Amino acid sequence: MAPARRPKKSQYTLDRGMPGAFEGETVSRRRFMTGTVHGAGMLMTAGMVIPAVGFALGPVFKNVTLGWQTVGTPDMFPEDNYLPVVITIAPGIGEAGKSTVYVRKRNPKVDTQPASASNQWVAITSRCSHLGCSVLWVQAAEHFICPCHGSVFDVEGVRTAGPAPRPLDRFYTRLHDGFVQVGPRYSVNTELRAFSPRDPGEPLDGIGQYAYPSRPTVRKLPGHV
Ligand code: FES
Structure with a gap:
């Protein structure tokens, strides 16, 4: 086989x-x-x-911490009008890191935020709380006006019209060696209660303060969420 x-x-x-x-x-x-x-x-x-x-x-x-910045002498700032000053909000990048802040002396007739050592001068940011455009203080209208989407804020920076979700942010102020200084930025809700800084577009009324917490690296204000 x-x-x-x-x-x-x-x-x-x-x-x-x-x-x-x-x-x-x-x-x-x-x-x-x-x-x-x-x-x-x-x-x-x-x-x-x-x-x-x-x-x-x-x-x-990125953790940015800014110190106090001198913006002028006390007699420069009236009670009934804002004076624009320029401060640095992002060091190391030249002009791009500067921003306008509107400053006036606290006026008990119009200011509803309880008086304290840190708000004897009212310093309000020019950055709109909607999307961050630059707002303008219009003295004749006694309002801040944002040209981008039409938000309007009263003399305390509280929104009266438009899509902005919260009032304009503020800065702590103090008198130091005879000069007015602007310090850390903080955000406020409609009652002007202080919160740690928020980004544009983030509401702070009601549940907004919990839904939009401040960024982890933004300096937290002591005692504020
Ligand atoms: S950025 Fe100011 S209203 Fe939109």
Whole structure:
């Protein structure tokens, strides 16, 4: 009886059935090329995404602490009108890091925020609490007006019209060595109660104070959420 003939093995067929691989290979060339292309694609994607995420999230984790800044002498600031002064809010970036603050002497006839050592001068930011445009103090109307979407704020910075979700932010003030100084920024709700600084677009009335907590790296005001 003739012995059974062994089947002829094709040069391009793997014993264990891996298509496209030479005998003895554990990874086919096709799979190797596919993996290489996918890996290169992931590297290129990471090279584009990681810097973009870093630019977007970096400021959130950057801890900026600003000291007190002298803005003038007490007699410069009237009770019935705001004087615009320029302070630095982001050091190290030149003019881009400066911002206008409106300052006046506290006026018991119009100011409803309880008097304290830190608000004998009222310092209100020019940054709109809606999306951050620059508001203008219009003395004839005795209101702050935002040209972007029409928000209007009264003499205390409380919104009277438009989409802004909260009053204009304020800065602590003090008298130091005969000069008026502007200190840390804080946000207020409609009753002018102080909160740690919030970003534009974040409401503070009702549940807003909990739904929009201040950023972790923004200096928390003692005793304020
Ligand atoms: S940014 Fe001021 S109303 Fe929108």
